[in-house]
Amino acid sequence: MDIQKFKLTQYSHGAGCGCKISPAILDRILHSNITTAADPRLLVGNDTRDDAAVLDLGNGTALISTTDFFMPIVDDPYDFGRIASANAISDVYAMGGKPILAIAILGWPIDKLPPEVAQRVLEGSRAICAEAGITLAGGHSIDCPEPVFGLAVNGLVNTNQVKKNSTATAGCRLYLTKALGVGILSTAQKRGLLLREDAAIALQSMTTLNRLGEQLGKLDYVKAMTDVTGFGLLGHLAEMCEGSGLSAEIEYDKVPVIASLPHYLEQKCFPGGTTRNWNSYGQKVGSLSDTQRYVLADPQTSGGLLVAVAADGVGEFEALLRESGFPEDRARPFGVLKPRSGQSLISVV
Known part of the structure; x- marks a missing residue:
């Protein structure tokens, strides 16, 4: 069977983390008037919109639990499995933890796509899990109108080393470990406009594990951390600012971006999720150009890790990034966190 003839992105209406429900609608879904008893063991729940739940195991160690799944962002099933798995495992790294186990979540249109294609998705997932040093130990599957895949992942972290998105402090410098733009490139792919070299750049970015997060969990000067996914940089930074009671100033020219983005923006290759994102939180952001908003x-x-680093740790942190092989544009801050002031939560200069 020629598996390559099945182009996965043609079987779904969304792509990757662009499938996420917008922040504004998610607020309505999560709102509840029902009062539940607080669990004293729960160190992180959904009140701060963190990347994963964290439960104190009572022995100085905490359990990290997360799940993430979406529809195809690439046509190749093996690569789809790799991307979805790296994305799900990232939530553990974003909490400063070490992943230990994964189980699969598979929705498959069995009347449209043969099981051999789903098999390749799982093979891609196993490859990334092996790279992360964990086992894909099982899972659950359903017959679904569109292909969906992801993981539920567990991890461990010392209770005093949990990294949240709500614990940043004024004066922290902001860093991003992956360049922005894969949503724009994936839209170009669906329109048949993506250049081969840019397809390789996007794939490498999306299949690279954020394993640095486990190391950053041990560093006191890393005050807050999250990963940048479907809400875009502005959305996840807004969550960090709101949770920490701060505001942020971004220097746009220092934000890491994929170099070829202007070529695709000229062709209007931006996903629908960008507009949904902006409609949800644009009122929290100062004046932007169209290009700045699209990016x-x-x-x-x-996506990469968004890291808030205390000023006295900047030198050591930047040296760590360089020693770990990160490009120079990741080893410099693109913004700073400040005390809350004015109407805008985030300003861009």
Whole structure:
């Protein structure tokens, strides 16, 4: 069977983390008038919109639990499995933890796509899980109108090393470990406009594990951390600011971006998720140009870590990034967190 003839992105209406429900609608879904008893063991729940739940195991160690799944962002099933798995495992790294186990979540249109294609998705997932040092130990599957895949992942972290998105402090410098723009490139792919070299750049970005997060969990000067996915940089930074009671100033020219983005923006290759994102939180952001909005609100799939670093740790942190092989544009801050002031939560200069 020629599996390559089945182009996965043609079987779904969305792509990758661009499938995420917008922040505004998610607020309505999560709102509840029902009062539930607080669990004293729960160190992180959904009140701060963190990347994963964290439960104190009572022995100085905490359990990290998360799940993430979406529809195809690439046509190749093996690569789809790799991307979806790297994206899900990233939530554990974003909490400063070490992944230990994964189980699969598979929805498959069995009347449209043969099981051999789903098999390749799982093979891609196993490859990334092996790279992360964990086992894909099982899962659950359903017959579904569109292909869906992801993981539920567990991890471990010392209770005093949990990294949240709500614990940043004024004066922290902001860093991003992957360049923005994979949402724009994936839209270009669906329109048949993506250049081969840019397809390789996007794939490498989305299948690269954020394993640095486990190391950053041990560093006191890393005050807050999250990964940048479907809400775009602005959305996840807004969550950090709101949770920490701060505001942010971004220097746009220092934000890491994929170099070829202007070529695709000229062809209007931005995903619908960008508009949904902006409509949800644009009122929290100062004045932007169209280009800045398309880039900063671009939904990322398996995006990089957004890290808030105390000023006295900047030198050591930047040296760590360089030693770990990160490009120079990741080893410099693109913004700073400040005390809350004015109407805008985020300003861009």
